[in-house]
Amino acid sequence: MNSKAAAYQQQSDKAQLVERHAPLVKRIAHHLIARLPASVIVDDLIQSGMIGLLEAARNFDGSKGASFETFAGIRIRGAMLDEIRKGDWTPRSVHKNSRAITEAINQVERETGRDARDTEIAAKLNVSIHDYHQMLNEVNAGKLVGIEDLGVSEDVISIEQNKGNDSPLEDLMQGAFQKALAHAITTLPEREAIVLSLYYDEELNLREIGEVLDVSESRVSQIHSQAMLKLKARMQSWQAEE
Numbered sequence: 001m002n003s004k005a006a007a008y009q010q011q012s013d014k015a016q017l018v019e020r021h022a023p024l025v026k027r028i029a030h031h032l033i034a035r036l037p038a039s040v041i042v043d044d045l046i047q048s049g050m051i052g053l054l055e056a057a058r059n060f061d062g063s064k065g066a067s068f069e070t071f072a073g074i075r076i077r078g079a080m081l082d083e084i085r086k087g088d089w090t091p092r093s094v095h096k097n098s099r100a101i102t103e104a105i106n107q108v109e110r111e112t113g114r115d116a117r118d119t120e121i122a123a124k125l126n127v128s129i130h131d132y133h134q135m136l137n138e139v140n141a142g143k144l145v146g147i148e149d150l151g152v153s154e155d156v157i158s159i160e161q162n163k164g165n166d167s168p169l170e171d172l173m174q175g176a177f178q179k180a181l182a183h184a185i186t187t188l189p190e191r192e193a194i195v196l197s198l199y200y201d202e203e204l205n206l207r208e209i210g211e212v213l214d215v216s217e218s219r220v221s222q223i224h225s226q227a228m229l230k231l232k233a234r235m236q237s238w239q240a241e242e
Helices: 003-033 042-059 068-087 092-112 118-125 129-142 154-163 168-186 190-201 206-213 217-234
Strands: none
Touching: 003 042, 003 068, 042 068, 092 118, 092 129, 092 217, 118 129, 129 217, 168 190, 168 217, 190 206, 190 217, 206 217
């Protein structure tokens, strides 16, 4: 096969990859939109996700070991998150409340030596339990509260590994972070750990998780936010200075 024919075949293969995995973009977009404010439009996520899919098809190297679907999923989700963050639609009060809750959790757990309870966190914040739950709802609705907020994301680690240019020190640090994060998750109360598992591993949305646990979607949102903020508090040593 001459060089022109090889180049044409390569472009054809990439086009087929994009066409075959277009439904993956929609699936990821609809999963993300379930925990975002109404101001975020799913079509915008799909558009940015398609750009991520095109980049994935252009840069994918099958010799690295990862499947294309795994590699593309990382790039698609990353492109959508970049688009969301560029929008800057999160009120300052949400960032302030997120930091305040994280610090309150830290203080309570240092003082008690155990998992912080809702009532204790609310008392430390000097707000009612109703107001505290409302703050959790706003944090979850106004900001992506996810693994990426802990300082090092699984997406970043996977992308860097696919690039094949990790240093031994970076490998060690990434592995240590994953172990520390896994341990931190095991220290959460059972219900909080279940919500995270259903959300991130099983990819259920908040309504579906509510049906599993027999609680309201709003309560699932609160549990999810509190669980992630607890993890953030316990993983602060890994976070870069803001």
